[in-house]
Each structure stands twice: as C-alpha cells, then as structure tokens.
Amino acid sequence: MSAPLEGATASVGGARATRASAAASGLRARIADYLSMTKPGVQSLLLFTTATTMYVAGDPSPWLVAVTCLGGALSAGGAGALNHVLDRDIDRVMSRTADRPVAAGRVSVARATAFGALLGIAAFVLLAVAVNPLAAVLSAAGLVGYVGVYTAWLKRRTPQNIVIGGAAGAVPPLVGWAAVTGGLSGTPLYLFAIIFFWTPPHFWSLSLLMKDEYARAGVPMLPVVRGEQETRRQVLLYAILLYAVTQLPFCAGAFGWLYLAVSLLLGALFIGGAILLVRRRDRTTALRLYLFSLLYLALLFAAMVADVRL
Ligand code: HEM
Numbered sequence: 581m582s583a584p585l586e587g588a589t590a591s592v593g594g595a596r597a598t599r600a601s602a603a604a605s606g607l608r609a610r611i612a613d614y615l616s617m618t619k620p621g622v623q624s625l626l627l628f629t630t631a632t633t634m635y636v637a638g639d640p641s642p643w644l645v646a647v648t649c650l651g652g653a654l655s656a657g658g659a660g661a662l663n664h665v666l667d668r669d670i671d672r673v674m675s676r677t678a679d680r681p682v683a684a685g686r687v688s689v690a691r692a693t694a695f696g697a698l699l700g701i702a703a704f705v706l707l708a709v710a711v712n713p714l715a716a717v718l719s720a721a722g723l724v725g726y727v728g729v730y731t732a733w734l735k736r737r738t739p740q741n742i743v744i745g746g747a748a749g750a751v752p753p754l755v756g757w758a759a760v761t762g763g764l765s766g767t768p769l770y771l772f773a774i775i776f777f778w779t780p781p782h783f784w785s786l787s788l789l790m791k792d793e794y795a796r797a798g799v800p801m802l803p804v805v806r807g808e809q810e811t812r813r814q815v816l817l818y819a820i821l822l823y824a825v826t827q828l829p830f831c832a833g834a835f836g837w838l839y840l841a842v843s844l845l846l847g848a849l850f851i852g853g854a855i856l857l858v859r860r861r862d863r864t865t866a867l868r869l870y871l872f873s874l875l876y877l878a879l880l881f882a883a884m885v886a887d888v889r890l
C-alpha cells in the first residue's frame with residue numbers, strides 16, 4: 581500500500597474507532613441515567629430491611645431471598661423513576677437534584693414514565709408468580725404510597741408529608757415477611773412501625789442542611805415552615821418515640837436479650853445525637869445524625885437476625 585493510501589485508511593479507521601467509542605460512552609451515560617432514576621443508594625437499605633426481615637421470619641432459600649429482593653428493587657426502582665418525573669420541576673430548582681436525568685432533560689418524560697411503569701409492572705408480576713400475591717400487593721402499595729401519596733399529593737402540601745408518606749418506605753419488612761410466611765402478624769407490624777418512626781429523624785436532620793433549597797423550590801418541609809429549632813425538637817421527639825417502638829417487639833417476645841442490648845445502645849446513641857442537635861446548631865451535627873440514622877437502621881435490623889439466629 582502506498583503511503584498516502586495508508587494514511588487515508590488509517591484516518592477512516594480512526595474516525596470509525598472514535599465514533600464507536602463515542603457511541604459506547606453515550607450508551608454508558610444513558611444506562612447510568614436510567615440506573616440513577618431507580619435511586620440505588622436508598623434502595624440498598626430498603627432491600628437490607630427486606631432481606632433481614634426474611635431471616636427473622638423463617639428459613640428462606642437463597643432463591644426466595646434473591647427473587648423477593650429483585651421484585652422489591654424493581655418496585656422501588658420504578659417508584660424512583662416516577663418520582664423523577666413528577667418532581668422534575670422542583671428537582672430543577674435544587675442544586676442537589678438539578679442534574680437528574682429528567683430534570684436536566686436528558687431523558688424525556690414519556691420515556692421515564694414508561695420505564696417506571698414497566699419496572700412497577702414487572703415487579704408485580706415477578707412477585708405474584710415467583711413469590712406470592714400478598715408480597716406483590718404489598719410492594720405495589722409501597723410504590724403507590726411513595727408516588728401517589730407522598731410525591732404527587734403530600735410533598736408540596738404539608739410539612740407532615742414525610743411522616744404520612746414515609747409509611748411507603750416502611751413497607752419492605754412487610755414484603756419480606758409475607759414472602760416467607762405467606763401472611764402477616766404482629767412482628768412485621770412492629771418492624772413497619774420502627775421504620776415509620778425512624779423516617780422523620782432520618783429526613784429532618786438532613787433537611788436542616790437543605791432548608792434554603794426547599795424554600796427556593798417552594799416545598800413546605802418542616803424547617804421551611806416551622807423553623808430550624810422546631811425541626812430539631814421534632815427530631816428529638818421522634819428519636820424518643822422510635823426508642824419506645826423498638827422495645828415493643830422485645831416486650832412481645834419476638835426478640836431476646838441480644839436485640840434488647842443492641843436496641844438500647846443504638847436508641848441511647850440516637851437520642852444522644854438528637855439532644856446534641858437541639859443544643860448545637862451547626863451543620864456538622866445535623867449531617868452526623870443523618871449519617872448515623874443510616875447506620876442505626878442497618879445495625880438494628882442486623883441485630884434482629886443475630887438475635888433470632890444465634
Ligand atoms: C419519606 C421518606 C424519606 C425521605 C423524604 C428521605 C429522604 C432522603 C434524602 C433527601 C436523602 C439524601 C439524598 C439522596 O441520596 O437521595 C436520603 C438518603 C438516604 N435515604 Fe432516605 N428518605 C426517606 C426514607 C428512607 C427510607 C425508608 C430508607 C430505607 C429504609 C431510606 C434510606 C436512605 C439511604 C440509604 C440514603 C443514602 C443514599 C445515598 O447516600 O446514596 N430513606 N433520604
């Protein structure tokens with residue numbers, strides 16, 4: 581081959597390679613966008629509470645745990661995508677959320693809606709067929725609660741949005757219990773109540789750091805409507821209520837001394853952190869309590885399994 585021809589062939593090959601690598605990175609970015617709409621960070625803890633509850637409820641096969649978690653992930657993921665659609669206007673206004681795929685216009689409303697609906701339907705069918713109808717219905721109720729009750733209805737109307745709407749995030753233990761036993765009883769309702777009372781201190785401590793953003797977006801979160809000090813007071817109140825609720829399954833005989841010891845220690849730390857939050861009005865204390873809330877829930881559910889199994 582002559583030198584000029586060689587050069588031309590090389591540049592055609594180079595252009596093709598550049599186009600191929602641009603297409604590959606475009607595809608990777610698109611996949612990352614769709615994945616981010618499923619809110620994988622939040623999902624990790626939702627699925628952890630589902631899986632741990634299953635080991636409290638009985639002796640599930642690895643297959644049952646895997647398929648239940650897959651169903652839960654599809655359901656919560658679909659809910660997340662639909663939340664991205666409904667909240668796109670306020671997400672656009674807040675710096676934390678402005679770059680989300682729908683808010684930023686990278687994924688269309690129609691595509692995100694179809695994606696969310698498809699995941700929700702796939703979750704329902706999978707759980708109904710491979711697990712049981714009760715698990716499927718409970719999981720669908722979680723999706724409707726988060727998308728229909730919290731996102732579409734309460735989030736923009738009342739500072740109690742996350743208290744009432746937070747019930748959706750407390751559904752995973754019910755799904756896990758129903759998956760193993762085919763029904764519900766007192767223990768899963770206690771676990772539901774634990775997440776229900778955990779959600780306000782989890783979110784409100786973080787909301788202290790995002791007050792101005794919520795105010796700009798016109799979302800009536802507690803620190804915007806009732807002020808920061810009242811929010812800190814409510815965090816403490818709910819931390820105390822949460823402690824009381826965590827003692828109920830021990831009193832009812834569902835768990836033993838190991839759970840009692842761990843729940844006492846974690847409860848004291850949570851209440852201690854909330855007292856600090858009321859006293860010290862700095863951002864670091866709020867951020868630390870929010871991060872601790874994540875560790876708290878994970879350790880509490882891990883302790884339930886350890887208590888039942890050891
Ligand atoms: C209405 C109820 C809730 C509200 C308003 C809420 C709000 C938030 C917000 C604003 C964040 C930080 C930003 C983000 O990473 O998206 C966050 C993080 C998180 N939440 Fe919640 N949350 C709620 C319920 C729950 C529930 C029920 C769970 C699990 C049991 C949970 C688990 C998490 C986790 C694991 C993170 C950290 C995510 C990460 O770092 O990527 N949240 N939550």
Ligand SMILES: CC(C)=CCC/C(C)=C/CC/C(C)=C/COP(=O)(O)OP(=O)(O)O
Nearest residue numbers: 622655656659719722723726748749751752
């Ligand atoms: C069982 C089942 C299907 C449950 C689904 C419920 C679910 C996904 C609960 C998590 C709650 C959550 C991510 C709140 C974020 O609030 P936000 O939407 O106000 O936060 P944002 O500003 O980050 O969007």
